Amino acid sequence: MPKAAQHHALARQWQILRLLPTKPPGMTSRELVDKLEREGFSVTKRTVERDLAELSTIFGIACNDKGMPYGWHWMKGEYADLPGLSVSDALSLRLVEDLLRPLLPSAILESLEARFGQAKAKLAELSADNPNARWADKVRYVSPALPFVPPKIDPAVLDAVHEALLTEHQIAVEYQKASGEQQTYRLHPLGLVQRGQITYLVATAYEYADMRLYAVHRIKKVACLADEAIRPALFSLEEYASSGAMEFGSPGLVELEAWVSDDLAGVLRETPISAQQELIPVKGGCLLSAKIQNSWQLTWWVLSQAENICVMQPVILKTAISEHLRKTIELYQ
Template structure:
């Protein structure tokens, strides 16, 4: 590990010029004292590191010196697909490897290319998690990822959405990051299944290797699974009459389903309201979702859904009009007891 750090320190000085010990420590995620020791080690090995004193001082390489130790290892090359996502790279245990790979690439590029690469890095950042939600704790992500890289069979204990723990022997095929949530795609019981990584209670390698299914395409599998899940979740279609303001809210609150509903909207009436057909989940979930549109939407059908929304509105009027509250338990109009199903909560096992 120290050899990798020494190479990273050398490449930092080569790529960026003079750097102070605190700057180097921040880049390498070590203490300043460790930087002092590493600089001494580089000097002892023949690398011409110069220390400039004073307020504008720091460490630099002797003019004209360049290392040719810029070849990428297999792990570094494999980490480059995460170059724009340092957070996920750290989650996968590839943070240090990715940092070294980027430094090697900078060192190998001509000056103009290296400057351009740094410009892109300064002006582009990918933040994977969704807004206003902390990322799931994923203590077993690195173990699952390692099993994917090395094609190793694992024994896993997993908590289903119902809370029931199950044990599985898995052949890990791939890792997916969707909306800030990590998923493991693994072969089990004869076919690929999807597992939310935060629900793993234990992941242990068996030592056995496995062969990937011939022709398995992770991206194609994920897209097909997502479409099946969307079809399973959308159990009905609500006919709505919505205001101009609700037309702006629909894509934000219902995502792709809202966009598609607007694309098929009927002509606006004299007040700008339009009729749309919106795919919805179970009736209990749909009531809560549609109430978020408030008075900007009227449910026209199906009759059962219209009646359920009307009942929730009556209960809300009683709660707020009666001036009392006191009914507890989260209030009328909220989704009834029972689980709200969401695509992010529903792996296939």
């Protein structure tokens, strides 16, 4: 038997053993065929029956022949917690590997490295015969923004931040602001958030209660302290991230009113800017109204639309956009 075919057969039989229930009435060969096909194995009922007969001579599995159709299951006390990855497991690990790396502590990441390698090897071995194993080569995420190169993070800094989060201790950091100014802070780490290419530490500073974002790549030095971090009551990282804080603005919604071109209106009908959005056709375009987070992200989006949008409300946003455009025109003149 060719090596690739042998790997395919072994992977299929291993998956059969993982699928079998631990008690009667068991799983029929037809049910196993359906489940194997969902895992990308093209197999006949007869092949599965031969696999089961062969496996029953090595492993503690049995056929329940008390009723039709016959079902296969592990014998009492014989179930094995089988190591290894299913095709679905391997595919999942392959797709999320790049996203997980900056968010996981080094100790956890080290334990996963073998799994990442195993996932790649399994998909490579099965790719010739299993269409599911080729799925990772057929999907990509492309950011709608410019493809910025991720900033470099000092591994020692990232390890120390992870350690502080795990142990819930304070840290002293030397932090370089975007302006280049460097300051020292005593921080209470609360969580890590990946936003695009940037990893941010959510933390409070000193005895203050307000939560701030610190770009991890701007932390030049970090020292873990003996003092425990103070966590605000009822703090939830999920609620913080969904509050609009990651859009770098003031909390709360504003009523956006603007004229938009027909082209932009078409885009907004397909991908609304907010769940609470209305578009009313008018001569030369549409009137847009939407409840949206008041943020820098909103300002950047409006500026990116150039002549396709004109903000009417809120006045503070209209004024800010007008000032940005005035300065832009001065640069180009």
